[in-house]
Amino acid sequence: MRKQIIIRTALVTALILIGIFLYVIGKEHKVVIDNRDISIGDITYSASTTYVVWVDNQEIGVIKKGERNAAIVTGVSHKIVVEEIKSNVLTGEKHEKRFRLKTNESATVNIPAIINNANEWIDKTN
Amino acid sequence: MKKLLLSLLFIVLFASITLADAPFHIGIMTGTVSQQEDELRGAERLIEEYGRVSDGGMISHVTSPDNPDAEIETTISQITAWADDPLMKAIVVQTSISGTTEGFRRVRELRPDILLFAGSPQEDPAMIAGVADLVMQNDNISRGYLLILGAKKLGADTFVHISFPRHMSYELLSRRRDIMMETCKDFGIEFVNLGAPDPRSDVGVAGAQQYLLEKVPAWIEEYGQKAAFFTTNDALEEPLIRQVATFGGLYVEGDYASPTMGYPGALGVKFEEADKGNWPNIVKKVEEKVIEAGAAGRMGCWAFSYPYCIAAGLGEHAKRIIEGKSELLDKTDIIDALGVYSPGAGWNASYYIDADDVVRKNFMLVYQDTYIFGRGYLNQTSEVIPEKYYDKNIGKK
C-alpha cells in the first residue's frame, strides 16, 4: 500500500516536472530587433547601414537604418546573426551573439550595439 | 445506362475542349439557399456575366456545407481543390465560414499566386486577416453607433438586442453590442440585452424561431411600442419581423441587411417574374407588404442586399485586379466594384483595427444607407461617427 502511494506520487511529480520542462522549451518569446541609435551611458552607437538578420537560423529580413522588426523564438537559448548588406549584396561582415531567455521574458536587441560589441546590446524584460 | 454514359463522356470531353477559353479562372464559394439566397445569387450574377468554367467561362462556383462548423474538413478540401486548376487566379468566399482560413493557408502553400478574398468572416478577424489578401465585412463597429442612431431617428426609447452566447464569442458582434450599449447611454435610450435559444443547439432552427414567436409580443408589451428590436442571427429575423409588424415596435435593419432577408417569408411577400433579379422592384414589393401590415415608417433594410453585393463585388474586384485595372487595396476601386451591383447606393468603408491597435489595411468594413419602408432613406452614410466609439476598450470591465 505504502509502496503504491510512493509510486503514484513519484509518477505525478514526474508528470508535473515534464509539464514544466515542456513549458520552458516550448514557450514563445518575442524578440524585437532595432537598427536604431542607442546611448549606453555616455557612449552613443549610431545606426549607419542596412543589415540582414537571422534568429535561430531563420531569416527575419532586411532591417534598414532606423527600422525595427520582431522575431518570435521558441525555447531558452538563442542565436542572433547580423550581416551587413550593401546594394543588395552581402558584405560578409558577420556578427553573432548568443543569449538565453527565461520563461516569461521578451527581449529587445540593438544592432549598433552588437556591431560595437557593447555589453548592453540586449535588454530583457518580463 | 448507355445513354447516360455517353452523355457523361460528352460532358467530360466538352469540358476539356472548351477549358482554354477564358484566360484565367475565379473560384467563388457561397452558402446554399438554406440560410439565405442572396450570396448565391451574387455568384450566379457573376456566372451570368463571365460564364462558368465548364462552359469555357471564368467563374467556378461551389457551395459551402450547410453545417459548416461540423464539416470544416469539407470546406477546407473544397477551397484547396481550386489550387489544382492552373488557370485559377483568385478565390472569393462569401460568408467565410469556419475552415476558410485553413483552406486559404493550404492554397497559399501550393499556389502563392492566387488572390484570396474573404467576405463576412465567421472566424476571428485577426486570424483571417493574417492569410487573406482582402477581407470584407459589414461594418459592425460603425453600425454599433448607427443602428442606435437609426433607432433614435425612428423615435425609439428602448433598444432590445437579442443574441446567444455563441454569437457573443465573435469579436465584432460582441464589440458591436458594447458600442451599442455605450451609444444608448449617451442618447438616453434604455438598452436591453436578451438571450434566445441558439438555432445550432439541440432545439434547432424551429425551436429557436418558436421561442421568438412566443416571446416578442410579451417583450413589446414590456418595453413598449417605442422599443427597437435587433437580433444577431439570420434565422431569428423572420419571426422577429413578423411579430414586430403585427404587434408594434421598431426594426431598423437586420444583421445581414437585405430586403430579402426575413421579410418575404415573414410577411408572405409575393414575387412575380418581373421582380426576378431586380432589387428596386423587390424593395417595392416588400414595402407594399410592410405598409399593408401597418408597419410603415417602423421597419427598414439596405436597398441592395449586403451578401449579394459582397459576393459579386469581390468577384468583380478580383477580375479587375487580375486584368490590371484595379489596385488590390485601393478603397475607391473596391467601392467601385461593389457599386456595379448596387447602382445608386452609397457605400462607406473603414478599416478594422485589431486588439494591438494595428490598422489592418486588408480588412475593410463597409456599410450602406438604411432604407425605412414607407419613409425613405435615413441618410446614415452621411453621418459622422464620433471617434470615441471606435475605442477597442469599450465595454471592458
Place this chain on the structure above:
Amino acid sequence: MKKKIQNIIENFGLPRIIIFLFLVLLFILTPFVGIRFDTSINDIIVRFGMNGILVLSLIPMVKTGCGLNFGLQLGIIAGILGAVISIEMEMIGFTGFFTAIGIAIFFAVIFGFLYGLLLNKVKGDEMVVATYVGFSSVSFMSIMWLMLPFKSPNMIWAYGGSGLRTTINTKGYWFHVLTDFLKIKIGNYIFFPSGTILFFAFLTFLVWAFFKTKIGTAMIVVGSNTDYANSCGINVDKMRSISVILSTVIAAIGIIVYQESFGFIQLYTAPLFMAFPAVAALLLGGATVGKASIKNVIIGVFLFQSILTMTPSVVSNIIKSDMSETIRIILSNGMIVYALTRITRVRT
C-alpha cells in the same frame, strides 16, 4: 396513505415527478421575475397542441419493435409536400388544410412503404439506419424544393424567381384554421386552442383504437416476441411495414398541424433537427426503446415543451444577458439526462 403515494410515484416515475416539481418552481418564480403567468401557461398549451402529434407518430413503430423513429423526417417531408402543394393550388381555410393532409397522406404512404421495406432488411439496427435515412432524405428533398416547378408567387425566391424559399408563410391560406376553431378565450392572455387539442385527442383516440383491433394486437405481438408472432402465423414483415407506414402518415399530419399553428412552413435543413426533440420528449415521458404508450406521449410532450419554453424565459429574466442560453442548455439537457438515468430504477 403512504402506500398510495408510493404507488403514484411508481406509476408516474420519480424523475418525472422531480421535473414536474422543477416546473412548478419555475411557475412560482414567474411573477417575481416579471413574466406573465398566464402567457406562460398559454405558450405551453399551444406547444402541446403543436408537437403532440409528432411525438404520437413514434408510437406505432415502437410498438412493433422497430425502435424510436429517428427517420421522422421522412414523414415531415411528406407533410411539407402536402402543405406546399395545397398552397400552390391556392386552397384556403379548412379546404386547404385538409387538402394538405390528404396529399401528405398520399406521399407518406409511398415513403413509408419504401422505408418499411428498408427497415425490414435491417432488423436490430433500425434506429441507426433510420437516422441516416432521415438525413439523406432531407438533402434529397432540398434538391427537389429547388427543382420542382412550383409557381406560386408566395413561395418562390425573391431574386431568383424559381424554387421554394426557406420559409413559407401560411397566412392567407390556412394559418390558425385549426387553432382558431372553437377557440376559447380566457382573459386577455390565455386562449385555449380547442381545435388543435381536439384534433390531437382525436388522432390519439384513433391510434389507441387501432391497437385494439385485430391488426393492432397482432402488431403488439410482433413487437413483444417475434418468434411467437411467427409461430402464430402472423406475417411479421407485413406488420412492421404497416407500423412504419402508420408512423410516417401520422408524422406527416403532425407537421401540418405544427405549421398551421406556427405560421411558417420550414424547408431545406429545418426538418433535419425535428426528429430529435420528438424522441427526447417521448423518452422523457418514460418510454423506452422497446415500450411506449399514449401516456408517455402526453406526459412527455407536456414536460419537454414546458421545460423548453419556461427555462429560457425565466432564466433570461433573472439574468438579463445572453448567458441565459447556456444555463438553459445545461438545465434542460441535464434534466433529460437525469430522467434517462433513472427510468430503470423505478421499474425494478
Place this chain on the structure above:
Amino acid sequence: MRKKSLTKTMNPSVLFLINYAVPIIFIILIAFAIPLSGLSGLYFIRELMIRLSRNSFLILALLIPVMAGMGMNFSIVLGAMAGEIGLIFITDWQIVGISGMLLAILISTPIAVLLGYFAGIVLNRAKGREMVTGFMLAFFMNGIYQLFVLFGMGNIIPISNSSILLPRGYGIRNTINLLGIRQVLDKLIPLKIGDILIPVATFLVIATLCVFITWFRKTKLGQDMRTVGQDNEVARVSGINVENTRVLSIVISTVLACYGQILFLQNIGTMNTYQSHEQVGVFAIAALLVGGASVAKANIPNVFIGVILFHTMFVVAPRAGKALMGQAQLGEYFRVFVSYGVIAFSLALYAWRKRVEKENERKKIMNYRKSILAK
C-alpha cells in the same frame, strides 16, 4: 420463395458479392465520381492521406466501449472538449511546437479522465440506453463547456493572451488560431513522395494505438470487457466487477478521443472553440459503421475501411454532384444526400449479409443433422 433465395446465396460468387457488397459499391461509385468531379488523382490521394491521418485516431477511440457492450460511444465528445481545453491553455501561454502539443496532452489527460469517469457513471445508470444517453450527455456537457470557456475563462481562470480573449475581458473568441502547433506532428518526420507530403509521425502514432488496442484485447482487463460485453450476468457470476469495467472502458475511450481531437486539430490548424467537438461523435460513428462495424462488433480493419470509404465520398461527391446537377448548390445537397444515403444503404447491406450468414449456418446445421439422422 424463401428456399430459392437460400440456394442462391450458397453460390460462392454470389456469396462473394454479398460479403463485399459495400466496398464494391463504393468502388463503382468512386470510379464514376472521380472523372466526373474533374479533380486530379494527385489531389485525391493527397486529400485521402490527410483524412486518414486526421480521423483514424478518433474513430479508433470508439472500439473499446463496443467491446464492453456499450455500443457506439457518443460521449467521445467529452474527450474532444478536454483536448480543446488543453489547446486553449497552451495557446494562451504561447507554448508552441511539439512540446506545446505534448503539454496540451498532459493538461487535458486528467480532465479527460475525470469527464470519462463521469460519463461512465452516467451511462452505467442508463443500461440499454447508452447511445441515446451519450447523445444527450454530449449536449449537456456542451453547456458546461460553454459556461466554463465563455464565462469562466478570463473571469475565474486567468487568460492573458489578447489574441484568444474577447475584447470585453472575459470569454474565449469563437475561433482560435493554432498556428503554433499547426501540423507539427504531421511534419515531424518529413517525407515527400512527389508532391504528396506523408505525415509519417502521425501514422506512427496511429499504428502504435492499433498495437495497443490489439494488445489490450488480450490483457485480463480486455478479456473482462469482452465478457461484460457478451453477458453482464455471466460476467458478474465469474467475479468481474461489471460496473467498474464499463466505467473503465468509457474512461479509456474518452482519453483516446481527447488525443484524437488534439491530433485532428493540429492538422486543421484552427479551432472552433464552441463547435469543433459537437459533431465529432456523429462523424466518427458514421465512418465506423460504413467500415462494416455494428453496434455490437467493431475491429481495427473496420476503422480504416470506414475512413477511406466515408471520406472518399465526402471528397469526391461535392464536385461530382455539381458536375452532375449543373448547379453549385444542388451539388452540396447532392453530396449530403449521397453520403448519408450510401451510409444507410451500406448498413442495410451489412444487415442483410448478417442474415444470410445466419441462415447459411442454420442450413449447415440442418444438413448436418440430416446426415446424422440418415446414418
